[in-house]
């Protein structure tokens with residue numbers, strides 16, 4: 737009698753495990769479709785060519801952005817060099833053609849970040865690995 741009850745319980749548990757395994761497969765497929773990476777961050781349009789907001793795959797890329805059109809605009813960046821006024825860490829944009837969601841990049845930022853922080857009081861690096869850098873600046 738006890739063995740029959742244990743067998744029934746075992747069968748029930750195996751069925752539940754199988755149901756959860758199927759559910760995990762469905763969720764894994766949905767995660768892949770959404771373009772979400774382990775850890776919760778989404779895959780960028782730059783690397784994935786899929787809009788994380790609407791899922792469309794038609795992406796517009798601009799290697800520079802001007803602050804005004806018509807040939808008189810400056811290329812947008814985090815700053816400009818003292819000599820010749822060239823942009824420092826110029827922006828690039830990937831934009832979803834369907835919904836307009838944008839990702840801004842400054843590919844040269846890592847090379848210029850120290851110079852920019854020295855030059856501008858309002859600029860700073862927030863490094864999550866360094867507790868001191870995550871504190872708000874004094875006002």
Ligand SMILES: [Zn+2]
Nearest residue numbers: 787790832835
């Ligand atoms: Zn979109």
